Each structure stands twice: as structure tokens, then as C-alpha cells.
Amino acid sequence: MIMDHKALSQLLFPDVKALPEDMEKQFPPRQLPEGACVTRIGPSPTGFVHLGNLYNAVIGERLAHQSGGVFYLRIEDTDDKRKVEGAVETLINAMAYFGVRFDEGAAEEGDKGAYGPYRQRQRKDIYHVFAKDLVERGLAYPCFLTAEELEAIREEQMANKEDPGIYGRYAEPNRSLTLEEVRKKLDAGESWVLRYKGEMNDERITVSDAVRGNIEMPRNFMDFVLLKSDGIPTYHFAHVVDDHLMRSTHVIRGEEWISSLPMHVELFKVLGWEQPVYCHTATLMKVEPDEEDPSKLKKRKLSKRKDPELALSYYQQEGISKDVVWEFLLTLLNSNYEEWRTANPDKPYTDFPYSISKMSVSGALVDLDKLRDIAKDTIARMDAETVYKNWLSWCEEYDKGYADLIKKYPERTMAALNVGKNGKKPRKDIETWKQACEFMSFYYDETFKVQDDMNEQAEEAVQKEFFRKYLESYDHADDSAAWFDKVKAITEELGFAVKPKDFKKEPEKYKGSIVHITNMLRIALTGRANAPDIHEVSHVLGEDMVRARLSEWV
């Protein structure tokens, strides 16, 4: 007896009235300029926001916005078991922190855009329209296999060294159920999933990937699941329906999806839709000593458990500026970015012509040294005001006490941030907002503390004598040259070499060099020997603070 597919589809989806063409009308092709890309990220809300999420977001954002297209956020929450309370908010906040701008999609205040809803659980009815259509066309069927039966099949397949999964003879019993049998099972309340009817043959498919070129692989032959027993689609079905109806032109996702390509290609084909351009990105890797042979290094996938730098929250907590992360990701993504940046130090990254074909196919390593270098450069390029604003807003969230301090002395802080900025070669003192708190601490009495050892510079008697003389001759109004002349004079008086080279050549002739003298000043004023220009620092601190700090040593 031949199955009446139409009747089956009615039986399975009695409430679905809309037709595929209704959906097409409701979500028509977008009116966009030629060549505009529509991209998205589709993270699942597990509470953990991954660097990879940002990595793909950067690609999608650039592609869309540099082509006059649309970039949107879709929440892929089809897995009920992994759902975490508040995860969507965490995700949206993290994306906001890193300055990822969405034109459409899920947002804090609700969804925005005409192609929504943008959360897959709310799209159940939409998926069912196409599910029903597939059943009606005889391409999908209800499967009543229980977890135990599935397990038994898998064991048998393992024993026979067959491919695991539901196909061929394993699919047959459920595929050939009659309408009456299905009805009976449904009435008995048996739970079911909707499976796609895979076709067993030796065909191969070729998928073109914008990053990797052509990928050739066997076509799909599995009866994979379209709808789970709760009526929610699997990733595969949701991806195809959503990216078509939301009119994505490019699908950017991790390379772990390559192996499910045959399913997706198949669905696009039977639904009569044009496939988007796939861009499968490389997995983020990390290098580590091999556990068995520690002398060797081993490359491995970043892991959630072992690698804190994989979580976006790490960058937030460390106060790594969003601009730094963008610069870093862009250098990873397009190897010519650094070159471009060197040639265009003042342009915003949005001016960089991003290209998919320049992307690397092998796993990029997250190199924190490199990140540090980029961080210093990026922050050195910012003007003091931008640094002030960004630093303060980080402190507001992660170091409230420090934020209060900054706000208590806004002018001094601004002046301090300008130290070393004049001239063509700015100092690169700040790499993260967290470290900025440490670096800047000497500008405030509340946090000032002597860290380096004064006794390494000169013996105590000499210290006292130096500070006494220095204070005597100190005139806060001196300009840099006049000030330094005085320092040189005292250096000579105390029997230190004015030129460090002289001391190096004949150390026995001097008590030390001007290096020791200026180090004493640095330590007294800033607490450490590694500090910006003394004259500039003195003027940021003001005469009273300078005298007070120096007097401690007399």
C-alpha cells in the first residue's frame, strides 16, 4: 500500500496552515545594492562566550558593513538541555563591550528587524511549515525509535564495523509505517522525531567554500533528524530555513561544520533554495608543551576548561580594550592587516579592505605576546581623552575604588595620560586597563607606594645629601633644560659621572653615574626606577607633592 503523504502531513501537523510560499512572501528578498553581503552570527546561549564567537563576528561584521549589507544576531537556542538562564543577556553584553554592531536581530530590548523573530525557539511555526511540506512531498517521515533502540542499533553497527546512524535497513521499519500505524502510535502518545529521507547511492558533491575552495565529499545518505521530539528543529534544519528566510548571503562558521555540509546542501536542494556562500573558519589553537615529552611543543584546540583566554570574559576582566581585540583579530584574519596598519596608523579599522580570500585556512594560534604588543601600540595611538574615557569606564565596572580615584583627580589624570605623548614617539606604557591602574598608581597619594630599592642607587648618606641639595635648588618654574642643568650640577658635586659612558669606562673614578641620581628621583617621585620623564611627571604632580615626596628621604 502506498503511503498517502498528504494525509500523513495533516496527521503530523494538523495546525499548520501556512504554505512555503506564504513564508517567501512574508520574508521577501532584501532590497540591497549589488554585492551587499548579509551575514550573521548564530551563537547558542550556553553562558560561555567564546573568542571564536567574536572571531566570526568580526568577519561577518566587516563583510556586511563594508559592502553596504546587513549584519544580524540570531540566537540558536534549539538545545533545551544546554540552556542557561541569562545567557542571552551575557552574550549581548559581551558583543556590546567589544563594539560589535548589529543592524538586526536579538537585542536587549527585544528583537529588531523585519526578518524575525531572531530566536529559534520562537520560530517553531516557521520550521513546521517546511517540515509539513517535506512530509507531504514524501521526503520526511516520523520516526518512533526510542533511545534504547537507537543504542542497540549503534552497538550492532559498531560490531559490524558499519557507519553509525539511521539509514538503509535501519531506517526501513519506521519509513514503511502505514498511516494507520502512525496514527495509533500518535494516539498512544509515543514520542517521535521527524527524519529526512536520505538516499543511498555513491554520488559525491562539491561545495565551494570561500576560504578553502572546493570541498568534495560523499553526498548525504543518512536519515538525519529535522525536528526533535519537542518539535524544535535540529541545527541543520534551522540553519537552512533561517539563513534562507533571513536572506543570508554568507554563512561564516567554524570548520567543525564542514562535515555536516552534505546535509545542508541536500536540504537547500530539495527546498529549491539557493545556497549561501560558505566560509568555514579555522579553529583557534594554542601551543603547549607535550604532556608525554615536555621538550616538544604541541598544537591543540583551545579548550574551555584549560584556557581562560578563550572566554571573552577574560578580555573584559583583564581590561583588554575592545580596539585591541579588534586589531588582534584583524591581524589574525587578514595577514596584510598589519602592513596596512603600519601604513595607515591613524585610520579606523573600518577603512581596511577586508577580504575573505586572504583568510588563513589552518588553525591560528592565540599568541598572548603578540596581543600585548598590539595592545601597547593601539593604546599608544589613542589620544589621552580616549584613553581616559575607556579606562574609566572599565574601572566603573571592575574596580570601583579606582574609578572614584580617577574622578577625584580628573585634571591630574588627564595630564598624566598626556605624559610622553608629545613628540613623534609616544611611550607605550599601557597595555590593559587593569595594568593601567597599576602603572598610574604613583600619580595619587592614595595608591602611591615605593616599590624599587633606593639603596641600589646609592648609599643612604649620599641619598640624604642628594635630596637635600636637590630640594634646595629646586624651582618648580624651571623649564626642562634649566631643571636638567641643575641635576647635572648636583651630579658633579656629589662625585657622580654626568655621562653614563664615563662611568662605564672608569667606574673607580666615580661614586656612580647620573643614572643613579635620576633613578633616585624616579624612585622618590614614582616609587620605581622605570617611569616616564621626571620633569614632566613633576609638573603633573605639582610642587607640593614633589616636595613632600622628596622630603621623605632627607
Add this chain to the structure above:
RNA sequence: GGCCCGUUGGUCAAGAGGUUAAGACGACGCCCUUUCACGGCGUAAUCAUGGGUUCAAUUCCCGUACGGGUCACCA
């Protein structure tokens, strides 16, 4: 195991059938300098491996090794 993807210095990488095989980070050295930093200059260091194709291959093809991914009612 099947199926996919990959392999250029310590790291990120550019590159093309013939190159002195770019550049950046890191390391080291020198220079500049009132310290540190910044900056400048320089040094060491790479085409996984075996076979083909070719006058010529790191580049094209095949195999091997190694690494990675995936084989769910997870994404």
C-alpha cells in the same frame, strides 16, 4: 575506524613552477638615551616526508607521517 580539512622559522604568516623564500611577534646583539621605555640597526631561525611530472618544485599530482575536525533528538 570511515569521511573531511590542514602542515613555510619558536609563534603568526606572505609568496610564486625559476625569488638572496617578504613582513610582524618573540629571542639575542649593537646604537640612541638622564633610568626604564620608545625608536633605529643587525643576528640566528622555516618550506613535514617519500615518490612522480618537469630543463626546473617549497609551489602541480600520488602515497606516508603528523596535527585537527566530525561521525547525537549538541550547536
